Amino acid sequence: MYFTKRPTIKEVAQAAGVSTQTVSRVINDRPDVAEDTREKIHQVIEKLGYQPSALARSLIQQRSYTLGVVTAGLKFNGPSRTLNGITFQSEKMGYSLLLKELPRFDTEDIKPLLQNLTAHHVDGIIWAVPQVGDNRSWIDEELNDLPIPIVFLTMENHPGLTIISFDNYLGGRMATEHLLQQGYRHIGHITGPMDWWESRQRKAGWKAALESAGLSPQDHHSTEGNWSSSSGEVAFKQLLNQYPEMDAVFVANDQMALSVIQVSDRGNVNIPDRLGVVGMDGMPEAAYFKTPLSTIVLDQYLLGCTAVEEIVHSIEKSREHSEHENQRTIILSPELLIRESSVRSSRFDIESP
Amino acid sequence: MYFTKRPTIKEVAQAAGVSTQTVSRVINDRPDVAEDTREKIHQVIEKLGYQPSALARSLIQQRSYTLGVVTAGLKFNGPSRTLNGITFQSEKMGYSLLLKELPRFDTEDIKPLLQNLTAHHVDGIIWAVPQVGDNRSWIDEELNDLPIPIVFLTMENHPGLTIISFDNYLGGRMATEHLLQQGYRHIGHITGPMDWWESRQRKAGWKAALESAGLSPQDHHSTEGNWSSSSGEVAFKQLLNQYPEMDAVFVANDQMALSVIQVSDRGNVNIPDRLGVVGMDGMPEAAYFKTPLSTIVLDQYLLGCTAVEEIVHSIEKSREHSEHENQRTIILSPELLIRESSVRSSRFDIESP
DNA sequence: CTGAAAGCGCTAACAC
DNA sequence: GTGTTAGCGCTTTCAG
Numbered sequence: 086m087y088f089t090k091r092p093t094i095k096e097v098a099q100a101a102g103v104s105t106q107t108v109s110r111v112i113n114d115r116p117d118v119a120e121d122t123r124e125k126i127h128q129v130i131e132k133l134g135y136q137p138s139a140l141a142r143s144l145i146q147q148r149s150y151t152l153g154v155v156t157a158g159l160k161f162n163g164p165s166r167t168l169n170g171i172t173f174q175s176e177k178m179g180y181s182l183l184l185k186e187l188p189r190f191d192t193e194d195i196k197p198l199l200q201n202l203t204a205h206h207v208d209g210i211i212w213a214v215p216q217v218g219d220n221r222s223w224i225d226e227e228l229n230d231l232p233i234p235i236v237f238l239t240m241e242n243h244p245g246l247t248i249i250s251f252d253n254y255l256g257g258r259m260a261t262e263h264l265l266q267q268g269y270r271h272i273g274h275i276t277g278p279m280d281w282w283e284s285r286q287r288k289a290g291w292k293a294a295l296e297s298a299g300l301s302p303q304d305h306h307s308t309e310g311n312w313s314s315s316s317g318e319v320a321f322k323q324l325l326n327q328y329p330e331m332d333a334v335f336v337a338n339d340q341m342a343l344s345v346i347q348v349s350d351r352g353n354v355n356i357p358d359r360l361g362v363v364g365m366d367g368m369p370e371a372a373y374f375k376t377p378l379s380t381i382v383l384d385q386y387l388l389g390c391t392a393v394e395e396i397v398h399s400i401e402k403s404r405e406h407s408e409h410e411n412q413r414t415i416i417l418s419p420e421l422l423i424r425e426s427s428v429r430s431s432r433f434d435i436e437s438p
Numbered sequence: 439m440y441f442t443k444r445p446t447i448k449e450v451a452q453a454a455g456v457s458t459q460t461v462s463r464v465i466n467d468r469p470d471v472a473e474d475t476r477e478k479i480h481q482v483i484e485k486l487g488y489q490p491s492a493l494a495r496s497l498i499q500q501r502s503y504t505l506g507v508v509t510a511g512l513k514f515n516g517p518s519r520t521l522n523g524i525t526f527q528s529e530k531m532g533y534s535l536l537l538k539e540l541p542r543f544d545t546e547d548i549k550p551l552l553q554n555l556t557a558h559h560v561d562g563i564i565w566a567v568p569q570v571g572d573n574r575s576w577i578d579e580e581l582n583d584l585p586i587p588i589v590f591l592t593m594e595n596h597p598g599l600t601i602i603s604f605d606n607y608l609g610g611r612m613a614t615e616h617l618l619q620q621g622y623r624h625i626g627h628i629t630g631p632m633d634w635w636e637s638r639q640r641k642a643g644w645k646a647a648l649e650s651a652g653l654s655p656q657d658h659h660s661t662e663g664n665w666s667s668s669s670g671e672v673a674f675k676q677l678l679n680q681y682p683e684m685d686a687v688f689v690a691n692d693q694m695a696l697s698v699i700q701v702s703d704r705g706n707v708n709i710p711d712r713l714g715v716v717g718m719d720g721m722p723e724a725a726y727f728k729t730p731l732s733t734i735v736l737d738q739y740l741l742g743c744t745a746v747e748e749i750v751h752s753i754e755k756s757r758e759h760s761e762h763e764n765q766r767t768i769i770l771s772p773e774l775l776i777r778e779s780s781v782r783s784s785r786f787d788i789e790s791p
Numbered sequence: 792c793t794g795a796a797a798g799c800g801c802t803a804a805c806a807c
Numbered sequence: 808g809t810g811t812t813a814g815c816g817c818t819t820t821c822a823g
Contacts, residue, residue, distance in 0.1 A: 088585050088586060088587075088756055089583070090585060091585050093799090093800055093801085094800060094802095095800075095801095103809075103810085104809065104810050104811080105800090105801075105810095106802080106809070106810060107808085107810080109801070109802060110808095110809085113802085117808060117809085118808070119808060119809085122808080134583055136557045137557060137800080137801075138497075138557060138559065138799090138800050138801065139554075139557040139558045139559075140493050140496055140497050140502070140558065140559050140799090140800075140801090141497060141799075141800035141801040141802085141815085142801060142802080143493055143801095143815090144491075144493050144497065144800085144801075144802095144814095144815045144816065144817090145800085145801055145802050145803080145814080145815045146801090146803095146815085147815075149493070154537075159518050159519070159521055159525065160515075160518065160522045160739070164518075165512050165513065165517075165518030165521070166512070168512055168518070169512040169513045169539065172512065172537065172539035173539065173541070176538075176539075181536060181538075181554070181558065182536065182537045182538075183535065183536060184507075184525065184535045184536075184537040185525070185534075185535075186522065186525035186526065186529075201492075201534070203444060203489060204489045204492040205492045205493065205534065206491065206492075206493050230442070230487055231441075232441050232442055232444050233441060234441075313722065314722060314723050314725065315722075315725070317726075318726070340723055343723055343726045343727075344726045346728075347726045347727070347728060369666065369667060369668075369693075370667050370693055370696055370723070372667065372668070373667040373668075373670075373671070373696045373697045373700045374696075374728075375699075375703060375727075375728040386513070446815090446816060447816060447817060447818095448816075448817095456793080457793070457794045457795080458794090458816085458818090459793070459819090460792090460793060460794080462817070462818060462819095463792095463793090466818085469792095470792055471792070471793085472792060472793090475792085475793085490816080491815090491816050491817065493815090493816075493817090494815075494817035494818085495816085495818075496799090496817095497798095497799045497800065497801090498798075498799045498816085498817055498818050498819075499799085499817090500799075
């Protein structure tokens, strides 16, 4: 196999018998080129398979049309669906993507990564890593040195930052209020890892909904999982133990809800009659669980698209004015998807208060 | 918010009172720099927060240490787990990633994409798109013009190409042979979309295993799904209809197997006693299905890592000799993971031949 | 040990 | 309309 070098603008110019500047004008579709010159150059370009170097252009134009994307946990559904949205929206808007994945969600030392990104002259950064533990502590130190705009996904409000998040609090409320409406009164909760901001928000929503209904959620009405199905099994068994009156449970994601359904099935606990279940995330498979799962759907694809729109917007703004106040917070709403796991059959409806 | 320009090597040189070449020597860790000069420059670099431009370096060195990654279907588990492996291995080997996602698996017009990648001076390309329909037809036309190495994931053997695939045929065989060993004799198959090479391979493995056992698989012993759980439901119901003697089924992925389990449960068909089920892929959730699912595990992460190793290897080779024969085919083996869905309880064991 | 000059591939600003 | 000059930020010669 032979690899032939890509042709340069110089070679095209020579082959066409013009200067590089004229070739440059043609490939940038500028006027002020004679029609037959343009024609000739196009032919040479076609023949040589010439493609202008994005690198050289980025250097001279001080603009790369490239976005840095930092993600974590690509093997999970949420992050990869978000990335899915990012790739499509960036393609649509004419930007390329430089991808980095953190080895852990709570990676704290991100300075080298940031430097690597700016070394590549990315025009902006999408920080698509959920807020976990102290993994936002670098912001105060590093952000001032950052020569380009950045948008953050999935984190709490922070003055001066552009942030796009789901309303996890609302999601928790919606799930719980739905269960209340169905007549359940003893609603437990299996949380995600409590060092995750999203977990805390979902739990707060659950709590608030119960309190609004005049009920008083106790500490022993919830247990903590780590998002995985196996952790959900453990957390559910523990919850059954410490909260025997429980007649419904809001589970912080669908994976953990899956094992709630399995354990209930094996224990002959009927869902939804004896136990109502609502999950969160909206994985398509949830419709095919033993009992189809009601869930709070998060549109991760949309999150990705929105992130690109915002960062491109910020980039454009920052090029107009060297100083600018552009930070804003966008909250995406979750949606309740009702399936069997939370809707009691009629004989139970009659019994409910 | 203010954005401060990144410093250049020139500014560092001026601040340190030396020439840019000397700074260059320091940042490239070359000898032949006086210790105190080096020290001084390091201090200035630290103070200014200087980071050399990867773009300028790529231009002059004719080498970007960047890999082009082309993927498709990131919202699915397989592709994103592969990407997960790619990000980690490339980070480890000192390469950055330029990511592109095809809008559809069977996108045929990839010339613009290829040009875009080479325009960014990527050193090599990982084509992480499964072979579907005619989506490899561009190879013969475009590959000769490609100035850099490329490795393909998940496609059939093709002379002159470097390819890394799972042994899908073997996977199909293993699943089916396992069911045979368990005493099942009427083994059906739900395939993936038959325009996928992987689907055809898995089916061929199923067929071969049955024939080796002296059984004769018929056309009506299999139906076709599209990987989704909902398609699996349809395909399974159809299969039940046209193959009523069926006592086991090999399902081409875990998602579809999920609905096989659900439909069976609702129809009071006991798994594994009345119906043995084996899936494929190895999604972690499969352990928590109503009946825990036996499955053929594919290590997609490893696939990604291997892809990076291979492409970097090819890049290195291609820089040593302008001509080279480096193509090779790597086949990764699947693994059988046995859970309840395919292991009959003892009272049935006794009955089996 | 250090610096000056040239140039990677391209475009901005100016000439003609 | 088209060419010339300069330079984006860096490294590679080659002098000294």
